[in-house]
Each structure stands twice: as structure tokens, then as C-alpha cells.
Amino acid sequence: MLGQMAADRRRDPLANGPAQPGMVPDLNVISGAPVPGARMEAERGRPLIITIGKHLRGIFDKLIASSSVVPNDPVLDVRAFPWTQMLRENWEAIRDEARAVALRGEAAPSLATISPDHRSIAEVNKWRSFFLWGYGYRIDDNADRCPRTTALVEQIPGLNSAFFSILAPGTHIPDHRGVTKGLITCHLGLIVPRDGDVRMRVHDRVVRWAEGETLVFDDTYQHEVWNDTGSTRVVLLIQFERPLRQPGRWFAEFFMGFVKRSAFVQEARDNIDSWNQAVKQLDY
Numbered sequence: 001m002l003g004q005m006a007a008d009r010r011r012d013p014l015a016n017g018p019a020q021p022g023m024v025p026d027l028n029v030i031s032g033a034p035v036p037g038a039r040m041e042a043e044r045g046r047p048l049i050i051t052i053g054k055h056l057r058g059i060f061d062k063l064i065a066s067s068s069v070v071p072n073d074p075v076l077d078v079r080a081f082p083w084t085q086m087l088r089e090n091w092e093a094i095r096d097e098a099r100a101v102a103l104r105g106e107a108a109p110s111l112a113t114i115s116p117d118h119r120s121i122a123e124v125n126k127w128r129s130f131f132l133w134g135y136g137y138r139i140d141d142n143a144d145r146c147p148r149t150t151a152l153v154e155q156i157p158g159l160n161s162a163f164f165s166i167l168a169p170g171t172h173i174p175d176h177r178g179v180t181k182g183l184i185t186c187h188l189g190l191i192v193p194r195d196g197d198v199r200m201r202v203h204d205r206v207v208r209w210a211e212g213e214t215l216v217f218d219d220t221y222q223h224e225v226w227n228d229t230g231s232t233r234v235v236l237l238i239q240f241e242r243p244l245r246q247p248g249r250w251f252a253e254f255f256m257g258f259v260k261r262s263a264f265v266q267e268a269r270d271n272i273d274s275w276n277q278a279v280k281q282l283d284y
Contacts, residue, residue: 064181067248074203076216084214091212095190097146102164128166158241165237178219182252187215188236196229
């Protein structure tokens with residue numbers, strides 16, 4: 001196991017910066033055990049505009065929803081987003097790249113490792129990710145390893161984030177919601193276990209993935225996920241800008257501009273980079 005290999009060498013948990021020459025970070029330490037007070041830490045780390053927005057979310061969401069070009073339903077018709085056909089037509093090539101990187105455990109860190117916001121949502125190492133794009137930033141090391149997938153997602157209008165989302169067997173992601181109605185989420189099923197039930201509830205709808213099919217939904221509705229199987233589920237998760245008229249478009253862009261520049265997002269980028277550098281050291 002990679003974490004054990006690292007434990008046998010000199011450790012640097014990256015708590016105070018990148019690894020020093022001759023030191024190999026322990027990826028178990030980077031990924032972390034469950035963190036006491038994780039929910040409080042996540043709230044402290046959030047950008048101020050999100051923290052404030054949580055208390056005014058109803059007003060913000062109504063403003064954006066009133067300007068939406070597409071319906072505000074929990075689950076949306078994929079035909080409203082013609083580019084999803086491109087993903088369905090190329091899903092096997094995307095799946096092959098996902099298999100090469102996402103199922104190699106140390107290559108795909110826990111979302112709790114990347115973002116403190118996720119430490120209160122899912123158990124460490126139960127929900128992993130392999131980011132190609134995050135909040136408008138290209139993750140070059142990862143994107144270069146998945147050239148076909150990257151070329152496809154970079155054609156998506158208003159791309160915000162793109163990553164392989166890896167859900168371990170027996171995982172339950174409890175009820176939660178996204179931060180802004182200015183973004184919509186798309187899943188492309190890549191590896192969907194059939195030895196049990198793997199499903200998601202979005203508001204009052206229960207949906208299931210299928211390999212090669214897309215699912216588009218509004219994650220500002222409460223949603224939760226179950227993988228009640230003995231196998232790993234993998235999807236390509238896309239977040240993209242909701243098609244909007246004015247004034248909703250101005251407000252959504254203003255909001256996302258703050259989020260992208262926030263220490264919250266910059267820390268997540270640094271954590272991904274630190275993880276990738278640690279993996280490279282262990283590979284050599």
C-alpha cells in the first residue's frame with residue numbers, strides 16, 4: 001500500500017509546506033484520518049461570500065432562477081444541453097482514461113484531502129476525485145494524463161469543474177447541497193456496479209446511473225448518494241455555468257469571481273498540487 005511505503009520513509013505531512021529535499025510525504029497523513037470539528041473547520045474555511053450567501057441563499061437562488069434559460073427542476077432534460085451527446089458518444093474512451101488513473105488509489109485523493117468543505121460530508125477515502133479542471137483552473141498534470149477526456153470537456157460551454165468522482169463500496173454521502181444556482185452538474189456514468197443498488201436522491205427524485213449515459217441535475221437541491229454494492233462507482237462529474245439572462249448572469253458571474261479568487265479555492269489547488277508531487281516522489 002502506498003501509504004505504508006511512505007510510512008517506511010522520512011515523513012513530511014505537508015502541514016507546514018511542501019516536502020523538503022530527500023523527504024517523502026506520507027500520503028496517509030496528507031489524506032488524513034477523520035478530523036475532529038471538521039464541519040466547523042469547513043465553515044471557517046469557506047469564502048466569506050459563500051458564508052454570507054448561505055444565510056441569504058433563498059434570495060440569491062430566486063434571483064438567478066428567475067433569469068434561467070433552462071428549467072429550475074431538480075433533474076433536467078439532457079436534451080437541453082446538446083454537448084452531452086459528445087460525452088455519450090465518447091464514453092468508452094473516457095472510461096478507459098478513468099480506469100488508468102482513477103482506480104489507482106494513490107492517484108486520486110479523497111475529496112476531504114482537497115477541500116475542508118468535504119470533510120463534513122463524506123468519510124475520508126470513501127469519496128475520491130481525480131481533477132482535470134477545478135473552478136475554472138486547469139490541473140495540468142492530471143489533464144495531460146487524460147488527453148481525450150480533457151479535449152472533450154474543454155469544449156463544454158461555461159466549464160467550471162471536471163473530475164472523475166470515485167465512490168467506494170458501501171459509501172453513503174449524506175444529505176447536502178451546492179453553493180450556487182449559477183452552476184449545474186452533469187454526471188457521465190463510466191463504471192456502475194451491478195451487484196447491488198447505487199443511486200442518488202435529488203430533492204424528491206431518485207435516479208440511478210447507467211454506463212455511457214448522462215444525468216444533469218441542480219445540486220442546490222438537497223441530495224444524497226448511496227453505493228450499496230461491493231464495487232466502486234466512477235462517474236465523470238462536470239460543473240458548468242447555468243445559461244442565464246440578465247440580471248441573473250451578472251450576479252452569478254460576480255459571485256463566482258469571488259469564489260475562484262478565494263483562499264478556499266486556492267488552497268484546494270495547492271492541495272491537489274501537493275498530492276500530485278507526493279505521488280511523483282513515490283513513483284521514482
